[in-house]
Amino acid sequence: MAPSTSEAIRIANCSGFFGDRLSAAREMVQGGPIDALTGDWLAELTMLILSRIQAKTPGGGYARTFVTQMEEVMGECLDKNIKVVSNAGGLNPQGCADAVQEIADRLGLNPSIAYVAGDDLAPRLTELIEAGNDFAHLDTGESLGDLADRIVTANAYIGCWGIVEALNQGADIVVTGRATDAAVVAGPAAWYHGWQRDDWDALAGAIVAGHVIECGGQATGGNYSFFTEIEDLTYPGFPWADVYADGTSIIGKHDDTGGEVSIGTITSQLLYEIQSERYFNPDVVSRFDTIQLEEVERDRVKISGTRGEPAPKHLKVAMNYQGGFRNQISIGLTGLDIEAKAELIERQFWNSCPYEPEDYESVVRKYLPTHKQNPGTNEEAVAVYKIIVKDPDERKVGRAFSNAGTEIGLCSIPGMFGTGGGPGPGQPFGVYWPALIDSELVPMEVVVDGKLTVVDNTPYMDAENISISLPESTDVASGPTRLAPLGSLFGTRSGDKGPNANLGVFARTPEAFAWLSGYLTVDKLKELMPEAEERKIDRYDLPNLLSLNFIFHGLLEEGVAASTRQDPQAKALGEYLRAKVVEIPESLMA
Numbered sequence: 001m002a003p004s005t006s007e008a009i010r011i012a013n014c015s016g017f018f019g020d021r022l023s024a025a026r027e028m029v030q031g032g033p034i035d036a037l038t039g040d041w042l043a044e045l046t047m048l049i050l051s052r053i054q055a056k057t058p059g060g061g062y063a064r065t066f067v068t069q070m071e072e073v074m075g076e077c078l079d080k081n082i083k084v085v086s087n088a089g090g091l092n093p094q095g096c097a098d099a100v101q102e103i104a105d106r107l108g109l110n111p112s113i114a115y116v117a118g119d120d121l122a123p124r125l126t127e128l129i130e131a132g133n134d135f136a137h138l139d140t141g142e143s144l145g146d147l148a149d150r151i152v153t154a155n156a157y158i159g160c161w162g163i164v165e166a167l168n169q170g171a172d173i174v175v176t177g178r179a180t181d182a183a184v185v186a187g188p189a190a191w192y193h194g195w196q197r198d199d200w201d202a203l204a205g206a207i208v209a210g211h212v213i214e215c216g217g218q219a220t221g222g223n224y225s226f227f228t229e230i231e232d233l234t235y236p237g238f239p240w241a242d243v244y245a246d247g248t249s250i251i252g253k254h255d256d257t258g259g260e261v262s263i264g265t266i267t268s269q270l271l272y273e274i275q276s277e278r279y280f281n282p283d284v285v286s287r288f289d290t291i292q293l294e295e296v297e298r299d300r301v302k303i304s305g306t307r308g309e310p311a312p313k314h315l316k317v318a319m320n321y322q323g324g325f326r327n328q329i330s331i332g333l334t335g336l337d338i339e340a341k342a343e344l345i346e347r348q349f350w351n352s353c354p355y356e357p358e359d360y361e362s363v364v365r366k367y368l369p370t371h372k373q374n375p376g377t378n379e380e381a382v383a384v385y386k387i388i389v390k391d392p393d394e395r396k397v398g399r400a401f402s403n404a405g406t407e408i409g410l411c412s413i414p415g416m417f418g419t420g421g422g423p424g425p426g427q428p429f430g431v432y433w434p435a436l437i438d439s440e441l442v443p444m445e446v447v448v449d450g451k452l453t454v455v456d457n458t459p460y461m462d463a464e465n466i467s468i469s470l471p472e473s474t475d476v477a478s479g480p481t482r483l484a485p486l487g488s489l490f491g492t493r494s495g496d497k498g499p500n501a502n503l504g505v506f507a508r509t510p511e512a513f514a515w516l517s518g519y520l521t522v523d524k525l526k527e528l529m530p531e532a533e534e535r536k537i538d539r540y541d542l543p544n545l546l547s548l549n550f551i552f553h554g555l556l557e558e559g560v561a562a563s564t565r566q567d568p569q570a571k572a573l574g575e576y577l578r579a580k581v582v583e584i585p586e587s588l589m590a
Contacts, residue, residue, distance in 0.1 A: 008242035008250070009192040011185050011209070015039030015086075016216030018046045018063050024216065024238045025069035029076050031254035034240055036188040037077060040181040040214040041066060041088040044498065045560045045569075047153045047178070048320040048430040050090040062096035062175075063088035070173070071103045078111055078172060085163055085184045089175040091153065093117050094447070097175045114171035114448040116162035119178040121154040121317060121437070128441065135317065135435035139499055139553065144433065150321040152430065156437055157316045159282030160206075161197070162444035162455045163187025169448040178318065180281050182210030189243040197283070197311075197458045204286035204308025205247020207279065211286075212251055212269050212303070213239040219251060219269045220259035223571070225491035225578060230260045248304045250296065261299040264491060264508065267545050271504025273495040275551055276540045278309070280316070282439065283458055285309035289468050289542055313460035314436040321433060323562050324361065324392040325426030329405035333383040334371070334415040341413040342367055342385045348412050349387060353404035355396055362390040364564045384419055388564045390429070397426035432559025434498045471543050474514040477585035484584045490516060492574025501555040501570035503577065506547040512588050513546040519582075520548060528580045531555075 012034040014025040018041045028037060041063040054061030066088030077084055089096040097115040104111055121128065125148055129135070135144040144151075155178035164187055166174045176184070186206040189195070195202050212219050219239040221230045237257025242250040253261055270288065277289040285308060292305040329349065333341045346365070350357060357363045366386035375381035387405075391397050402423035409416055439457035446453045489512050494503040505520065507513035526533045536553040556563045556570060567573070 008244045009035045009189055010240050010242050011036045011038055011188050011213070012240040013038055013040070013213040013216050013238050014069065015041055015066070015088075016214060016218060017041065017043060018049065018065070020216055021238075022065060022068060025073045028238055028240070028254070029073045029080070029082060031237070031257065034082055035192070036083040036085060037073070038085045038184040038188065039066065039088065040184060041086065042090060042178060042181075044318050044320070044432050044496070047091065047155060047318060048561050051152045051320065054091055059092070059095050061091035062093065062099070063090055064099070066096065067099045067103060070100050071107070074104060074111065074173075075107060075109055078109060083167060083188055084173040085176075085187055086174070087176045087179040087184055089115055089117075089177050091120065091155075091177070093175050093177045100173060100175065111172040112170050112449055113173045114166035114169070114175070114446060116158070116166060116174065116176040116179065116444055116446050118162070118443055118445040119155045119158045121156055121442070122151060125151060125154055128437070133437060133441075135319070135433070135437070138316075138434040138436065144319075144435065147321050147433070152320055152322055154317060154319045156442045157282060157318065158442065158444055159183045159311075159457065160187035160190055161283065161458070162446045164191045165446045165453055165455050166448050167191040169451075169453070171448050181214035182207045182281055183283070185210030185213060185241065185243070186281075186283065193245045200284055200308030200310060201306065202245065202247035202308075203284040205249060205303065205306040206243050207281050207284060207286045208270070208288070208291060208303055208306050209241040209243050209249035209251065211279070212266055213241050215269060215272065217259065218272065219265060220253050220261055221265055222259070223493065224265050224268055225487060225493075225575070226264060232258045234258055247306060248302065250300055250302050252300045261301055263293050263295050263301055266293060266301045266303070267506045267547060268491055268493045268504075270545060271493045271506060271547055271549060273497055273502055274504070274549060275497060275502065277542060280312055282315055283311050285312060285463070287466055289544055290466065291544060293545070307466045309463040309466065310461045311439070311458035313439060315439045315442055315457070317435045317437050319433040319435065320430040320561070323429050323431035323558065324390055325394045325397045326388065326390045326429050327397040327401050327424070327426045328386055328388040328420065329402065330384060330386045330418060330420040331405070332415070332417045332419045333385055333413065334378075334381050338369065338371060338383050344413055345385055345408075346387070348408045349404055352407050354400050360389045360391045360396060364388040366564070366566070368566070390562070394426050399423065399425060401426070430561040432498050432561060471510065474510040476514045476518055477511055477587045480586045481583040482586050482589065483581050484589060485578060486580050486582055487575070487578025489584065489588060490578065492578055494570050494572070494574035496556055496560050496569045497551065499554055499556050499559050501552040501573055503550045503552065503570075503573050504547055505550075505574070505577070506545065508546070510546065513543065515585060515588060516548065517541065517543070522550070525550060528582070529577065
């Protein structure tokens with residue numbers, strides 16, 4: 001067991017998603033001192049991808065790229081006593097741990113390798129449903145019901161205490177299943193500092209640090225609204241967090257690496273894929289409305305003051321089921337009479353298709369009027385019309401559908417051409433189903449060098465009220481205004497939350513936030529973004545971060561894998577808002 005200490009543990013990140021920079025592990029291990037190397041490989045869509053890999057490759061279902069990274073750095077990590085914690089185990093943490101062990105054996109190394117399982121509920125699903133768990137959808141309230149037979153993945157989000165147990169037993173490398181993105185950082189911090197389960201504020205601070213660094217380069221300038229202000233974003237370094245005994249952290253990156261760590265980049269990442277001011281993790285609820293940021297030196301940002309509430313009673317469960325098959329045609333509409341061309345395509349297509357629109361479970365039409373008047377180039381003259389279908393019957397969305405789009409090619413609109421690939425079969429898609437389960441029903445299974453230890457989740461207890469210190473109020477700017485894009489003053493960060501999307505907006509001065517807070521109401525947002533007009537939208541205020549966060553319910557339909565949006569993960573939703581031109585007080589634009 002690590003000694004409790006007031007010194008910080010430096011926890012580095014080397015992966016923000018399945019497919020991230022392969023060299024990041026080596027760069028973090030060799031680029032400067034670190035105590036722990038962590039990475040996040042999993043997302044809601046990733047679990048579905050891993051299930052397909054597992055179906056094709058028995059014994060798979062984990063992120064093979066992590067194993068490749070371990071081949072590069074394992075020896076150096078052991079020499080430098082760097083602990084490695086990763087959720088790259090995905091659907092098969094034991095298989096991932098075994099693969100790492102094979103690498104160690106081949107290299108002549110002898111690390112202690114542990115894995116943490118117990119999150120996979122798929123083998124227990126029938127038993128849990130019979131015991132009264134209906135796995136109601138978090139957004140719709142609908143019971144899982146007969147869809148249980150179509151479930152391909154069902155994983156509870158687990159926290160940090162299984163990781164702590166593995167490290168206490170001397171593990172050098174810990175591989176988990178669906179541990180939360182932040183838990184892989186909170187685990188090493190809790191182990192190093194000897195935290196107890198009710199050290200809520202310390203745990204909350206570590207979760208915040210984990211949330212900041214878990215997306216790799218997003219903390220160092222990646223996907224940052226004000227990227228043009230960064231000196232060199234060609235090859236940004238990955239981030240690390242110095243986590244102290246009280247949960248305070250300092251976020252930084254190795255010296256002489258690209259990118260930037262600033263209050264702006266950290267605020268932007270804090271807003272990524274969150275909901276309200278209460279950020280739920282299995283071990284603690286972090287209060288984002290208590291976070292304080294301070295730039296202590298160049299590329300070093302201090303995060304302090306985070307308060308924590310006791311662990312929640314329920315764990316989130318991420319399920320995916322086989323939704324059926326999808327296909328689409330995509331036609332370029334060029335020049336004049338665009339609406340009439342779209343109408344003719346629609347009429348001719350369904351006349352050629354052996355099925356009617358009502359024969360499909362879902363038909364979505366997308367009209368993307370990207371053409372310009374008096375276009376300067378051929379591309380500027382083109383709009384796009386799409387017909388997208390989904391159905392459980394593969395035959396209806398396969399060649400019978402796509403061939404209908406081909407057959408009208410010489411007898412339809414002038415300038416007819418397709419903007420996608422050629423005709424093809426329907427493609428399978430999955431549907432995301434978020435639910436809850438009592439944390440008592442999901443004990444973690446920690447296996448260290450073949451020895452099994454069962455670790456329970458933290459029991460639920462009532463939370464005490466946390467007092468929030470609000471920043472001093474600032475007068476709202478008035479006077480003359482001028483038209484300018486919102487993005488000239490404000491940054492954004494957006495992403496997916498199951499079927500929903502989140503959009504965080506941040507100011508860089510108290511004066512700008514005071515105006516933003518009054519101006520950007522939900523009604524104003526709907527006015528600026530017509531596709532949001534009919535949606536339920538929640539707004540959450542984070543004045544301590546000079547930020548607002550909006551949740552767009554149902555914008556991503558049934559989730560990323562099933563979404564028909566051009567941007568199915570809502571990554572660009574914030575930049576879209578920043579492009580909107582509005583009247584802004586001139587005093588803020590100085």
